[in-house]
Amino acid sequence: MATHYNRRKHLAIAFSLVAPFVFFFCLVFLWPAIRVVELSFTNGPLIGEGEWVGLENYRRILTDNLFYTSLKNNGYFILLTVVPTTVLALTIALLVNRLSGRLQAAMLALFFLPYILPVSVVTMIWTWMLDFQFGILQPAFAFFTGKPVPVFKDPYWVMPMVAVVTIWWTNGFNVLLFIAGLRNVPQELYEAAALDGANSRQQFRRVTWPLLWPVTALVLTLQLILQLKIFDQVYLMSEGGPFNSSYVLLLMVYREAFQLNHGGYASAIALVLFVVIMVVSVLQFQVLKVRGAR
Amino acid sequence: MSTARRIENSILTILTIVGAALWIFPLYWAFVTSIRSEDRVVSEQAGLIPDEFNLASYIDVLFNTRLLNWYMNSIVTSVIITVVVIVSGMMCAYALSQMRFPGRRLLYGVVLASFMVPTQALVVTQFILMNSLGFINTWAGIILPQLIVPVVIIVYKQFFDAVPKEMREAVVLDGGGEYTLLFKVYLPLNWGITTALAIITFIMAWNQFLWPFLVVTTEDMMTIPVGITQVNDAFGVFYARLMSVALLGAMPVALAYLVFQRRVTEAVMISSGVKG
Numbered sequence: 001m002a003t004h005y006n007r008r009k010h011l012a013i014a015f016s017l018v019a020p021f022v023f024f025f026c027l028v029f030l031w032p033a034i035r036v037v038e039l040s041f042t043n044g045p046l047i048g049e050g051e052w053v054g055l056e057n058y059r060r061i062l063t064d065n066l067f068y069t070s071l072k073n074n075g076y077f078i079l080l081t082v083v084p085t086t087v088l089a090l091t092i093a094l095l096v097n098r099l100s101g102r103l104q105a106a107m108l109a110l111f112f113l114p115y116i117l118p119v120s121v122v123t124m125i126w127t128w129m130l131d132f133q134f135g136i137l138q139p140a141f142a143f144f145t146g147k148p149v150p151v152f153k154d155p156y157w158v159m160p161m162v163a164v165v166t167i168w169w170t171n172g173f174n175v176l177l178f179i180a181g182l183r184n185v186p187q188e189l190y191e192a193a194a195l196d197g198a199n200s201r202q203q204f205r206r207v208t209w210p211l212l213w214p215v216t217a218l219v220l221t222l223q224l225i226l227q228l229k230i231f232d233q234v235y236l237m238s239e240g241g242p243f244n245s246s247y248v249l250l251l252m253v254y255r256e257a258f259q260l261n262h263g264g265y266a267s268a269i270a271l272v273l274f275v276v277i278m279v280v281s282v283l284q285f286q287v288l289k290v291r292g293a294r
Numbered sequence: 295m296s297t298a299r300r301i302e303n304s305i306l307t308i309l310t311i312v313g314a315a316l317w318i319f320p321l322y323w324a325f326v327t328s329i330r331s332e333d334r335v336v337s338e339q340a341g342l343i344p345d346e347f348n349l350a351s352y353i354d355v356l357f358n359t360r361l362l363n364w365y366m367n368s369i370v371t372s373v374i375i376t377v378v379v380i381v382s383g384m385m386c387a388y389a390l391s392q393m394r395f396p397g398r399r400l401l402y403g404v405v406l407a408s409f410m411v412p413t414q415a416l417v418v419t420q421f422i423l424m425n426s427l428g429f430i431n432t433w434a435g436i437i438l439p440q441l442i443v444p445v446v447i448i449v450y451k452q453f454f455d456a457v458p459k460e461m462r463e464a465v466v467l468d469g470g471g472e473y474t475l476l477f478k479v480y481l482p483l484n485w486g487i488t489t490a491l492a493i494i495t496f497i498m499a500w501n502q503f504l505w506p507f508l509v510v511t512t513e514d515m516m517t518i519p520v521g522i523t524q525v526n527d528a529f530g531v532f533y534a535r536l537m538s539v540a541l542l543g544a545m546p547v548a549l550a551y552l553v554f555q556r557r558v559t560e561a562v563m564i565s566s567g568v569k570g
Contacts, residue, residue, distance in 0.1 A: 010393070010394075010472075011395050011396075013393070013471065013472045013473070014389045014393045014395035014398075014472075017386065017388055017389035018385070018386045018389045018390075020381070020385060020386070021382045021383065021385070022386075024378075024382065024438070024441040025404070025408070028420060028423070028438050028439045028441065028442060029408060029413075029416070031419075032419035032420045032422075033411070033416055033419075035419040035422065035423070036415065036419040039418070039422075046418070046421070046422065047422065092313065095309065095310040095313065096310060098303075098306060098307070098310075099307065099310065106314075107311070107314045108559070109555060110317060110318045111314055111317055112551075113321070113551065114317075114320075114321070116497050116547050116548065116550075116558070117547065117548070118500065118501045118543060119501065119519060120503065120522050120523045120540075120543070121519070121540045121543055121544040124523075124526070124536055124537070124540040125321070125323070125540060126320065128323075128324070128327065128536065128537060129320060131531070133336075134335070134336045136323060173562060176559055176562050176563060177562075177563070177566055180563040218567070222566065225412070228412075229412050231504055232504060236523060250414055253414075253418065257417075257418045257421070258508065263422070266418050270414075270415045270416075270417075271415065273412070273414070273415055274411070274412060277412050277415075278410065281410065
């Protein structure tokens with residue numbers, strides 16, 4: 001009897017501990033997740049009732065040119081950011097990791113600081129630096145192209161410049177992960193390699209790189225997923241333009257839902273984005289794991 | 295060390311310092327711009343070195359925009375999000391780590407899975423939900439969808455799992471219950487990670503753009519990252535004022551980072567799983 005009572009009390013306490021999280025989870029995560037699937041099969045507006053249309057929204061996605069433009073731009077943006085930021089972060093991490101004490105802490109702080117800024121602060125600063133008339137970076141454009149470039153109104157320049165801004169903003173995070181990875185490499189391995197007469201390049205190839213590969217895989221995966229979800233910078237700097245040259249999937253979800261009042265269609269696009277992200281992350285994780293194991 | 299080696303080392307160090315200086319240049323330039331007069335900012339003579347200390351644009355944005363409102367909204371919502379996320383996450387992680395109950399494995403599986411789900415895919419229906427609850431343009435509307443931070447639970451569980459069992463038994467023998475154990479033993483043992491997680495949760499909540507941007511439509515309810523973009527529309531191209539408002543908006547998180555630098559780096563490393 002006593003153990004029965006204790007058991008029930010134990011369960012009651014356990015449930016009371018998980019209750020707050022479970023409540024919020026069901027309310028703002030699980031319920032919207034179920035609803036978004038449901039909504040994607042209707043022609044409903046953002047607020048209000050719609051009719052069941054089956055797979056119509058998904059069929060429409062497949063014939064929507066804007067969807068393919070967005071998908072292409074998402075892919076282009078990934079090409080422009082993921083590998084460059086990983087290489088840059090690794091380089092910076094190797095440089096910073098050589099230093100010690102206060103100098104190292106100071107350098108790390110300078111490289112990391114942009115990461116903790118709100119996105120709109122970042123875009124405001126870069127919009128000023130790239131201002132067509134007065135931007136401090138315009139002389140560089142004039143030098144290479146012969147004239148100033150209104151970068152966020154130019155279909156050729158808009159994505160590369162959003163990529164540059166994004167890399168500046170988020171690179172500190174990747175630097176930090178690489179620094180953590182470098183600190184996890186046991187010092188004895190370097191000593192042993194040095195005793196065997198390995199020079200610094202050989203040490204990097206034979207010791208650092210193999211042990212750093214898991215962190216590299218992590219950085220690549222995190223970046224790929226992050227850049228698929230790009231919205232804030234594009235919206236703030238170019239609003240998807242000019243001529244949809246920086247239109248991306250999440251921007252499409254936003255436009256359809258909140259500006260064109262197509263709740264059902266927006267839900268379907270959001271789900272496609274969701275599936276793309278899940279597939280890419282699972283695939284990439286597997287690929288990187290296989291290559292890392294070799 | 296050979297001379298060649300020493301020269302190579304010095305060159306690399308100088309390269310690092312120059313690189314860091316270039317990296318931080320945009321912030322420096324924003325600051326220099328913010329303390330100039332609007333005329334000076336766009337004049338031919340405006341050089342790289344601060345040549346004026348003019349706070350007019352700071353005063354202007356403090357009193358002629360809703361900046362103080364936005365600060366208030368950001369502080370209130372970010373603090374509430376941080377407290378709720380940390381406390382509810384800690385409680386849930388404690389139960390998952392130290393107690394046996396039906397549904398435990400399922401719950402942990404759900405936590406791990408939701409870590410992978412991009413919340414951006416849910417904004418449409420989260421908005422519909424907040425609308426039906428009457429939470430559009432309210433603090434509750436800004437806060438609620440930001441309360442799910444699965445990584446807090448995952449990190450706490452790892453740390454609670456590592457607490458030696460003997461600590462537990464001593465308290466249980468003294469008649470202490472699970473809540474006593476959590477708040478008198480497990481929490482004090484993990485103050486370090488608690489502060490680290492709290493700071494990073496606060497910074498992330500403060501910087502959140504997409505959700506507050508969707509759920510708030512009136513200027514007086516905006517948070518800092520959303521509100522400061524309105525200044526652009528209000529002023530047009532007045533860059534001294536734009537840079538002033540941008541730097542004022544970034545100040546709280548920048549200060550939080552500079553004061554708790556080591557905690558922030560630790561939290562970033564731990565929550566992405568490269569250090570445990």
